[in-house]
Amino acid sequence: MIPALALYGIEKRFGSTQILRGVDLEIEPGERHALIGPNGAGKSTLFNLIAGGARPSAGRIHLFGAEITRLAPAAIARRGLARSFQSTSVFARLSVFDNLRCAAQLAERDRTRWWHRLSGSLAVDARAAEVLDAVGLGARRDVAAGTLSYAEQRALDLGIALAGGAHTLLLDEPTAGMNRAEAARAIELIRATTAGRTLLMVEHDMDAVFAIADRISVLVQGRIIASGTPGAIRADAAVRAAYLGERIEQRADPRADPRVGDRAQRGAKP
Template sequence: MIPAIAVRGIEKRFGATRILRGVDLSIEPHERHALIGPNGAGKSTLFNLIAGAKRPSAGRIELYGADITRLAPAAICRRGLARSFQTTSFFAKLSVFDNLRCAAQIANRDRARWWQRFTVTRAADAHAEEVLDAVGLGARRDVIAGTLSYAEQRALDLGLALASGAHTLLLDEPTAGMNRAEAARAVELIRVATAGRTLLMVEHDMDVVFGLADRVSVLVQGQVIATGTPDAIRADPAVQAAYLGHALPGDAR
């Protein structure tokens, strides 16, 4: 089976400093995969490389077998990969629905010829309505996005990625800044809303990671030191050492 995302021998240097040191990573289609590691491990750098925001110093990145290593973010998005950020990114003065509508229309713009634009616009609006319900914001349809609560803004951010029509999603700390109840609701939302899609996420909350991911990869000092199921990662001595000996959630120590 061709991986949804394949990272092969990726290196990234800033001057003489090596941030990523030959990273290999394979994400299977429809898998929910978490990338964890201590601060400064290179997680955000790797995300930036996959999304096209930066270029690797060496190595290759593939999306369903196609080389995307040197493509711009917009070109990668058109191939079906969308990314959410640690901070929300939307039009604060537009309504929730209009934000989703914009994302859906942009996704379809390049696929339509001029005489098809009206039909495509109607289809984009219908898709935006579906996403609105999928992310639990149906009751907030006409609310100005900038007035949403923080958790609702993160839900909208996820909705923008879904409205783009992406089959592969990169979520960067999707529950950052949330309390336990908000994080639990966000996990359930992500689980339902991303069904049938491939998900790669960076997340520091280990309860979220072990509750959502099918597999987990651990990045330490620019290298992947372990990949496996949540149970296997939780029990891995090298992973526990990377977290300075602190017990991970569910660890009986």
């Protein structure tokens, strides 16, 4: 099977400072993968390279077998990869529905000739309405996006990616800045709306990581030191020493399902 996303020997240097040191990673279609690691490990830099915001100093990036290493962000987005940022990126003055409609319209534009504009518009509205309900913002349809709460804006960010037809999503700390209840709702929303899509997520909240991810990779000092299931990562001595430490011992019953447990400890972020 061709990986949905594949990184081969990715390196990134800024002058004499090397941030990434030969990152190899393959993510299967439909897999939900979390990338964790301490601050300064290179996670945001790696995300930026995948999305086309910068180019690696060495190595190759493939999306479903096609190389995207040197493509611009817009070209990568047209191939079906969408990225969310740590801060929200909605159009504050547009309504929630119009934000989604803009994303759907961009996706439809690549498939529709100008003389099909009317029928395309109907398809755009239908797609935007479908995503609006999926992300739980139906009651906020006509309000300006800038007036939404922070958690609602993050939900809209996700909706914009979905409305644009992305099959591969990069989510950068999707629960950052949320309280416990908001984060729990965000986790359920991500699980529900990304079913069948490929997801790569950077997240410091280990509750979110264990609840969402099928597999986890640990990035430390620009290198991936371990990849595996949540259970395997919990038990990996190198991971514990480099990142998780003894905090994982203090969490809820270790016999619990590692993908859904430990919510009582939310807020304890490595």
